[in-house]
Amino acid sequence: MKRSVLLGILLASGAASIAAQAPAAPKVIDILKLKDNLYVLTSSTPGNAATFSGGNVAVFITDGGVTLVDDKLAGWGQAVLDKVKSVTDKPITRIINTHTHGDHTGNNGFFGASVEIVAQANTKTNMEKMDAFKGEGAKFLPKKTYTDKLTVGSGKDRIDLYYFGPGHTNGDTFVVFPEHRILHTGDMFAWKDAPFCDRNNGGSCVSLPRTLQLAIAGIKNIDTVIPGHSPMMTPKDLQDFQRFTADLLSHATNEMKAGKSVDEAAASFKVDKYPGYKNERVKAAVQAVYDELKK
Numbered sequence: 001m002k003r004s005v006l007l008g009i010l011l012a013s014g015a016a017s018i019a020a021q022a023p024a025a026p027k028v029i030d031i032l033k034l035k036d037n038l039y040v041l042t043s044s045t046p047g048n049a050a051t052f053s054g055g056n057v058a059v060f061i062t063d064g065g066v067t068l069v070d071d072k073l074a075g076w077g078q079a080v081l082d083k084v085k086s087v088t089d090k091p092i093t094r095i096i097n098t099h100t101h102g103d104h105t106g107n108n109g110f111f112g113a114s115v116e117i118v119a120q121a122n123t124k125t126n127m128e129k130m131d132a133f134k135g136e137g138a139k140f141l142p143k144k145t146y147t148d149k150l151t152v153g154s155g156k157d158r159i160d161l162y163y164f165g166p167g168h169t170n171g172d173t174f175v176v177f178p179e180h181r182i183l184h185t186g187d188m189f190a191w192k193d194a195p196f197c198d199r200n201n202g203g204s205c206v207s208l209p210r211t212l213q214l215a216i217a218g219i220k221n222i223d224t225v226i227p228g229h230s231p232m233m234t235p236k237d238l239q240d241f242q243r244f245t246a247d248l249l250s251h252a253t254n255e256m257k258a259g260k261s262v263d264e265a266a267a268s269f270k271v272d273k274y275p276g277y278k279n280e281r282v283k284a285a286v287q288a289v290y291d292e293l294k295k
């Protein structure tokens with residue numbers, strides 16, 4: 001999630017303003033065990049300012065050290081480290097940033113320049129525009145980048161990174177742990193609601209359905225999906241989300257051609273046929289499609 005958007009949500013929340021006057025709550029992150037050497041740091045659902053720590057973080061314990069996929073909001077680094085230490089004595093040696101947003105890259109600096117930071121090349125470019133990575137912060141930018149596919153580690157410690165095209169941003173990595181048949185989607189699949197397409201960072205709600213289709217076709221042998229900001233999902237959930245985004249795109253495109261306003265197009269998009277889906281983000285996604293098609 002973009003920092004400014006997040007701030008807007010926080011400011012809009014009455015609970016947040018009360019929390020701001022009270023002493024800061026202890027920063028505690030929940031941890032979920034998926035495998036003996038693979039955990040998820042959750043507390044990732046936006047909206048609750050007290051417990052929202054940033055996106056889901058995968059903690060993969062390998063022979064050579066711990067790899068994190070994403071590292072949550074700035075200020076949560078110690079809480080991340082405490083949870084990692086609760087399950088392993090090994091040091092954190094690698095961080096994969098799925099994309100540029102501060103709720104996924106916020107503690108690169110906390111973990112330090114000696115950790116190998118990996119991201120898709122466009123994400124590095126996007127991160128270079130962030131205040132956190134200017135000047136002295138530049139040493140916490142990804143040093144290892146790739147364009148389409150990258151494998152790090154081998155055997156049971158292997159991790160595959162894939163880029164399939166624009167969507168949430170223009171640099172989103174899908175991270176696969178082949179030994180465990182687990183996929184971390186970052187915010188390409190964040191929640192059961194309309195996607196957030198960050199056009200300032202090359203995101204595209206017009207391209208997103210096709211990018212997700214390429215990911216589904218290109219990544220096989222998955223049992224569990226770690227989404228960006230929700231409880232664990234299945235490959236079927238990812239397929240349903242892809243269809244949701246394709247439906248949303250075609251609906252918005254048709255409504256725009258018919259001369260309907262964004263409000264009208266958002267109101268006439270029905271999420272009922274997608275069980276468990278919300279429509280809180282539908283209007284913003286429709287707006288993103290309109291803005292993109294207008295160009």
Ligand SMILES: [Zn+2]
Pocket residue numbers: 001002099101104168187
């Ligand atoms: Zn994001």
